[in-house]
Amino acid sequence: MRNVLLAIGLAVSLMACEAETISTPVTAITGVTVLDATQQTANATVLISGNTISAAGTNVAVPDGATVIDGNGKFLIPGLWDAHVHLSYYPDLGVGTSYPLYIANGITSVRDTGGLMDIVLPLRDASEVDGAIAPRVHLAGPLVDGAQRVYAGLMGRPNISVGVATPDEARAEIDRLHAAGVDLIKLYEMNTPETFAAAAARANELGLPITAHVPLSMDAVAAAEAGIDGMEHLRNLELSCAADYQRLLAERTQVLADSTDEDGGTLRSTLHRLQRNAAIEAQDTERCNTVIAALAREEVFQTPTLTVHTFISAPLAAQPRWRETFTYLPPKVQEQWVGGGTRMAESMKTRPVNTVFSDWSFAMVKKLQDGDVKVMAGTDTPIGFLTPGFALHEELALLVGTGLTPMEALTAATLHPAQFMRMDDRMGTVEAGKLADLVLLDADPRVDIRNTQSINTVFKDGRVFDRAALDGLLKKLEAKGHRRAKKSEAATLDEQNGGMLVLGGTGQLGSEIVKDLLAAGEKVTVLARPTSNRARLEGLDVTYVTGDMLNADDMERIFNDIPYRVVIDASGLPGTGNQDFYFKSQEILSALAVNTGVKQIILHGAIGAGDSAEMFLPENLPEFQRISIAAKSKAEDVLKDSGAPYTIIRHMTLLPLETKESGNAQLIDDHTAVGAVTRDGLARLTMECLAAVACMNKTLHAVDLDVELTGRYTRMWDRYKMVLKPEFYNRPE
Secondary structure, three states: OHHHHHHHHHHHHHHHHHHHHHHOOEEEEEEEEEEEOOEEEEEEEEEEEOOEEEEEEOOOOOOOOOEEEEOOOOEEEEOEEEEEEOOOOOOOOOHHHHHHHHHHOOEEEEEEOOOOHHHHHHHHHHHOOOOOOOOEEEEOOOEEEOOOOOOEOOOOOOEOEEEOOOHHHHHHHHHHHHHHOOOOEEEOOOOOHHHHHHHHHHHHHOOOOEEEOOOOOOOHHHHHHOOOOEEEOOOOHHHHOEOOHHHHHHHHHHHHHHOOOOOHHHHHHHHHHHHHHHHHHOEOHHHHHHHHHHHHHOOOEEEOOHHHHOOOOOOHHHOHHHHHHHHHOOHHHHHHHHHHHHHHHHHHHHOOOOOHHHHHHHHHHHHHHHOOOOEOOOOOEOOOOOOOOHHHHHHHHHHHHOOOOHHHHHHHOOHHHHHHOOOOOOOOOOOOOOEOOEEEEOOOOOOOHHHHHOEEEEEEOOEEEEHHHHHHHHHHHHHHHHOOOOOOOOOOHHHHOOOEEEEOOOOHHHHHHHHHHHHOOOOEEEEEOOOOOOHHHOOOOOEEEEOOOOOHHHHHHHHHHOOOOEEEEOOOOOOOOOOOHHHHHHHHHHHHHHHHOOOEEEEEEEEOEHHHHHHEOHHHOOHHHHHHHHHHHHHHHHHHHHOOOEEEEEEOEEOOOOOOOOOOOEEEOOOOOOOEEOHHHHHHHHHHOOOOOOOOOEEEEEEOOOOOOOHHHHHHHHHHHHHEOHHHOOOOO
């Protein structure tokens, strides 16, 4: 009986082994040169079983039945990472385009460094579906910023952040993101030292890797010692390396303390303009060595993103070779990026280009490498018209251009990101037991780093994409890119005739207006910038058109497709910060409105523009506000002189979205009326002016004197007193 049982057991074992062999086929790459951060091994054999490297070396036998790939004369490297991307930054691009482009370029992992959770979580989920052609996606979720957020949906910047004002809020936000399933944390520039330290400590307790921008209120050494794992863009390192860094930091801290009412993005840009070049001019070798030693001691990775640093000085989008990569993008994105690249190139001809920071960045990368600070390869794609996948190879070439060896650049795109994500036990080198994320090259990247583009085969999680499969992915994208849409991106003429066009409709004010229009039964089209975050309008019956308000061709196409009844301009300043946007966009808009028979343009302006400027003490206004008010005054004049039926609604202090109106917000036909107004109150007042005789061809001021002022707005009337002439200062009881 015992012998019978042994025989049965042996048979069962053999059947199990046979089943395992059948269900787990083996792929063997033979005669290949393996290159990674730890080895340069010629004539090696690498076996892949399922999604894992089962063996690798020069004495590995190929099992019977294995699928053999001849690696003679070829080079096998770990799958590449792009360690700094924003998958949700450019909605029209879409992961249906970007994911295949990453795989086609040998990028098997990406680190998304900023996006709202409700948007980026589905993108990660899509990458994990069985059979998905996609890289591994590692999410930071929203930027954790200070109370004055940089990316808050204002001034042309998308809303991809959350703000924390206290250490308790910082810890609670890290807990929330951990519970939501982020893979890492990203801390941002407007944090105070206290909130930064609290967030970093909590993330460390939870085992989450942390990357950051050095806060404006800290130097790089203090930020590193707070317990973070990485820094992005080399930003604010230049201040820390200056001989007078303490004076610069004190000056910066004072400006921050005096500017608590200013938009975070504008404030950050102002401080960089004031101090960046001065700090670079004052670079001190001894001080910089101290900073680099601290970064090495604290093991803080650096992601320079040189591709985006050269966006202004040498924009790739203006180069014919780079525009060839646009053929794989959706038609709308192609048009926008070609136009954007052309405008950038033209602007470079008419103004000097400041290359101080980019030149400093290139020199700094080599110093960091020599100082034993680990460098990671990341691009900031798609910012700067950077095509997914292709941009990483540009970054590798730029890293080598700084003085790194090709193998050091490869390490920056393979092992170092895996180490940062604490996944180097599973990824980053070609070793038995690690995941089968690999790239087989036809040419040696040690000879020329651009040989990383000589891709023969990509292995993602063991799945094989040979050259024919990769070409198939690209051809499919190219076919979509060249195919003309059968239907306009807006609704057809019959569907939308007489509807509403809202400019800036994805913003905090514009989205409130859109919701009110829809509730009133109106048909609504929203003009959104390519980078606009559409989350506020998710699930609503809105038609989108995409274009640049300063591009006459874009706007003519949009107006010729559909005859709008009313146009509501709630647009904000684009990311360039050029205040001329207000009147230049109005010149295009007004002319098209007249030509297409628009019945009313409602322009949201600012108290202080036009005839209300006489109330202010210009010497007490910040320079950017004086420039803005002048530009908005000119925009009002353009609209009034165009002959288009208009309503101009000015407001002064626009309260946060969470502040609700009192119910007594009103439009006042008095150019000296001042006060605050909520966004929902301003949206309601906009609705009341639709086709209203009392509003037609008038300039009105929106105020809500009964709204409850909280937080930093409780001192609003005191601040008004500082900028208004005494005869116009009327503080209500």
